[in-house]
Amino acid sequence: MRPTSSGAMAAAALATLALAGFASAQTAPQSPAAPPAASPPAASQPAAGKEHLSHDCKEEVKKACGRAHGDEMQGCIKSSLDLNKFSDSCKTELKAAKPGG
Secondary structure: OOOOOHHHHHHHHHHHHHHHHHHHHHOOOOOOOOOOOOOOOHHHOOEOOEOOOOHHHHHHHHHHHOOOOHHHHHHHHHHHHHOOOOOHHHHHHHHHOOOOO
């Protein structure tokens, strides 16, 4: 056996590393990204700081204000609160959900 030159050994080592790099670049990722965790139901998590009203309270508002929307609905709720048309629990929910406070 004849001794090999250090240049040939370096070239062989470099070729081995290059092949290893190429092989690892071609393989699929070992751990695919996990799907996003399911978020809890919206009713249990307030959206953007707004409290959600219970079904019973929504029914009370619907009974008092009918099909009013926007400013008309806000005015109806305010006057109905002033006239004590809502249950105590609904009053608490409405005050907590009041825009701007």
